[in-house]
Amino acid sequence: MRKHSNARSNAPIFWALFGAGGMLSALTGPVLVFMTGIAIPAGFLLSPDLMSYPRMLGFAQNFIGKLCILAVVVLFLWHAAHRVFKSLHDVGIHPGPASKLACYGTAFAGSMLAVYGVVAVGF
Amino acid sequence: MKDMQPDARRPYVRPMEGWWRKNPFFVRYMARELTALVVAAYAFVLLIGLLCLAQGEAAYNGWLAVLRHPVSLSLHAVGLVAMAYHTWTWFEIMPKTMPPIVVHGKRVAGHVVTAVGVAAAIGVTLVLFLAVWGIKP
Numbered sequence: 012m013r014k015h016s017n018a019r020s021n022a023p024i025f026w027a028l029f030g031a032g033g034m035l036s037a038l039t040g041p042v043l044v045f046m047t048g049i050a051i052p053a054g055f056l057l058s059p060d061l062m063s064y065p066r067m068l069g070f071a072q073n074f075i076g077k078l079c080i081l082a083v084v085v086l087f088l089w090h091a092a093h094r095v096f097k098s099l100h101d102v103g104i105h106p107g108p109a110s111k112l113a114c115y116g117t118a119f120a121g122s123m124l125a126v127y128g129v130v131a132v133g134f
Numbered sequence: 135m136k137d138m139q140p141d142a143r144r145p146y147v148r149p150m151e152g153w154w155r156k157n158p159f160f161v162r163y164m165a166r167e168l169t170a171l172v173v174a175a176y177a178f179v180l181l182i183g184l185l186c187l188a189q190g191e192a193a194y195n196g197w198l199a200v201l202r203h204p205v206s207l208s209l210h211a212v213g214l215v216a217m218a219y220h221t222w223t224w225f226e227i228m229p230k231t232m233p234p235i236v237v238h239g240k241r242v243a244g245h246v247v248t249a250v251g252v253a254a255a256i257g258v259t260l261v262l263f264l265a266v267w268g269i270k271p
Binding site (some may be wrong): 030032033034036037038039040041042043044045046047048049052053056057058059060061062064067068071080083084087088090091092094095097098101103117121124125127128129131132133 | 150151154164167168170171173174176177178179180181183184185187188191194195198201202206207209210211213214217218220221224225231251254255258259262263266267269271
């Protein structure tokens with residue numbers, strides 16, 4: 012008989028972050044990419060002024076603005092990290108400490124930078 | 135990767151290279167998984183913008199200038215297609231990834247779950263776009 016470990020798996024955490032990030036990016040991703048990457052920079056349908064320095068500074072210094080930025084950056088990163096980690100298996104890179112560190116480590120580093128960013132931008 | 139090490143018996147290992155290209159279902163599966171790279175890339179674009187914003191006006195305007203560049207606009211157009219494909223596939227597979235929902239003792243059909251999800255995405259898209267549209271200059 013195999014002895015069962017009482018230690019809990021950390022898989023549900025990564026799965027939950029994957030699901031939350033997947034849902035948030037499925038709902039908001041297309042319109043965010045369209046607005047911040049195409050419409051506003053090109054002045055197409057929306058004014059370029061919407062992403063001017065004073066406006067974005069005001070948004071990032073606002074508490075709710077900070078939460079929105081963190082939610083999008085952090086959850087998008089963890090969603091992508093988990094999906095890439097699982098998909099590497101399909102291209103012959105089997106799950107191991109190295110691929111896990113590369114995927115989740117990137118998401119962790121990005122999350123820490125995002126936290127630093129919303130603090131460094133001021134209140 | 136113990137099974138990948140050279141073996142004196144030289145057993146036959148069926149090559150797996152490009153296995154997914156032989157079946158349209160797996161091509162779609164790979165395309166769906168690849169959208170994760172676009173999601174990550176977009177998160178990094180925003181993260182860099184945030185860090186530039188924290189640096190000051192000059193750095194932030196530099197980031198804005200990059201966003202206005204035709205290469206950036208083209209990449210975002212490709213990203214928009216990939217992101218929309220992610221949205222569609224996310225709700226397409228939702229009936230399989232989510233526990234079954236039971237209403238009045240009957241399991242909600244998969245296509246209903248997908249339709250509700252896509253409708254929610256369209257609703258969020260419209261609300262966000264109109265909210266930004268309505269910001270006074």
